[in-house]
Amino acid sequence: MSRRPEAFILIAQQEWELNLGSNARNLAVEFSKTQPVLYVNPAMDIKSIFKQIKTAHGRKRLKLALGFGEATVKISETLWVHTPQSISHSINWLKSISLYNFLNERNAKGFFGSLKKAIKELGWKNENSVVFNDSQMFTGLFTKKYLQPLLSFYYIRDNLTEHPYFKFHGSRIEPQTIALADAIFANSAYLADCARDYNKISLDIGQGCETDMYDADFSYPEPSDLATIAHPRIGYVGFLTGERLDIDLLEQVANANPSWQIVLIGPEEIMFQQSSLHAIKNVHFLGSKKPSQLPSYIQHLDVCMNPQLVNALTIGNYPRKIDEYLAMGKPTVATDTPAMQMFLPHVELAIGADGYKKAIEQALLPQNPEGRMAAINCAKGHTWEACVKQIYAVQEQLLTTAVSKETVIN
Template sequence: MSKEVEAYILIAQQEWELNLGSNARNLAVEFSKAKPVMYVNPAIDMKSIIKQIRTPHGKKRLKLALGLGQNTVKVAENLWVHTPQTISYSINWLKNISLYNFLNRRNGKGFFDSLKKAARKLHWKPENCIVFNDSQMFTGLFTKDFFKPLLSFYYIRDNLIEHPYFKFHGSRVEPETIEKADAIFANSAYLADYARQHHKISLDIGQGCETDMYDAFATKTEPADLALIAHPRIGYVGFLTGERLDISLLEQLAEARKDWHIVLIGPEEIMFQQSRLHQLPNVYFLGSKKPAELPAYMHYIDVCMNPQLINELTVGNYPRKIDEYLAMGKPTVATETPAMKMFLPHVELAVGVEGYIKAIEKALQPQDSAAQMAAISCAKSHTWEACAEKIYAVQEKLLNTPN
């Protein structure tokens, strides 16, 4: 078997077309600087077809699943996106393990049959490709059975098996998927330690962040909706979800310090929409903003925060927004978790409302310029190139180790 890497195949959780900021997308672009890359969208399942069939996106996905269109499209130099020509069974609700395993294997075969067809179209041999699986634990279980790549890597960036959707089947399937891989990569020490229980090669490769547009010293115009809010402004920028953010903490903080103005920027899911935060006079929801607008909002916020809820889903999470805050030179307060300790001493870590009040009071003090520059340098060092180099080092070691 040749040990020359021909291409990378990145099995993703999110569709490329959605254009969401995701580690898989960033790594695909980084890998494409070295080798050809195929980014593989998740296969559509029967339940999703029923829900989306009346939408333009749903109609397009169904056509591609039936092979009626271009399933593999070149989107950039050295980078293709493949949408699987298969429809998966919707089986997560099944409690019968034997039936679930049978249908999951059928789903995996359909997925990898489509992938092999796409590889042949690009004249790639599976045995010369490296598969990088972005936590697609159910499909990934069959990577070596149905695709037989040169190497198979499994990537963990969230503690997914604590999420209700994944918990029942994922808690038994993910460890097996991890065991079958050649190496495991994670974006935090906590997740790498978890994977190491099931695989001896488990490495924390850190996290990349696109910090180029977050320039602390560039001239910015204060956004009109933010200019109406008095100082001090304590802000959060990102998706507002009750699964990951501590709504109760925010409510208590706003009520305890009515002289502070809590600014929340980003789309809201239902838990935030229904929260008491909307009734508090010193809490401001500014809604979704375009990515290019965010640096200006951060610049005119006095203290940036990440009021993370501590649970099994979030405890190992690496919040990318911390790098964005620090790159903007902002005083930053965050909930203390194992993953956050890597940012010390550049952030103030806190637990509970009293801890947050003390941390924010400290962060509101005048910044030391040397400390600010050190924080900016810390954020700017977290690049996708650095993450990829750690992956390549493990890859080379595996390829040059005699069987």
């Protein structure tokens, strides 16, 4: 058996076609710069069929799941996307552990059966491939049993077991999946520390960010919907969800100083839609924007913020938007969490409304040119290339150790 991988198999949480800007997609592209990569979409489950059957995308996914159509599509010379030709049982609601375990393994068997077929069609061998699992904990439990890859890596970018969907079964299954993997990679020190309880080879590889599209020295046109809002503008750019952002904190900050214009840019989920923020005069909702528009909005804010809600789900999060803010040279205020320590001294950290008020006042002061440039360089240093280099270093160490053991045995 070769001791050098011929391909990377990236098992993803999100479909490639949806293009939601996931870490897995970015990593797949970076991996593909040096070797062939197969990005694997999640399998379709019965519940999703009923939810999506009326959409063109849902019907397309169902046809592929049933075995009709091209399941493996070439994206570039070294990158392919595979959609599993299998349908998973929707079992998260089951309280019976034994029944859940039986059906979960059955789901995994179908998933890996389709994946092995795709690997064979590409002319690769699964035993010469490295699997990189993007937090697909339930499927990942059976990676070595049904795929038997050269190496199996597990990637943690969120404390998913605190999410209601994953909590009941994930809290017992993810530790098993972590223990079975050859190495664990996380995008924050907090998550790596948590994983180390079950697998000693757990490494914080940081986070990449597409900072090339953010040019602090370029003069972007001011968006028309932002131009009508007075200064100072204190803004947040990203998905507005009550699971991760502190709505009460935002209300208190807005009311603390009516002259501050709180600008919220991004799609809203139900908790934000129903919040009293919409009744506060100095709070402005500008809705969703295309990624290419974000540099313009960020540049014309006076202060950027990340009013994160601190709970078990979010405490280990790497706040990717901080890199975007800093890359644009913007004064930044964020909730003080373990993951934010790495951004010091380039951000103002705060806890609670009083802390935010003081931090925003400090951030509104004239910027020091040297400090601004240091913050930009900090953000620009967080690249996917840097993340992948650390993964390859661990891979090389594991393969070298394995070869050494074989040599001793022989």
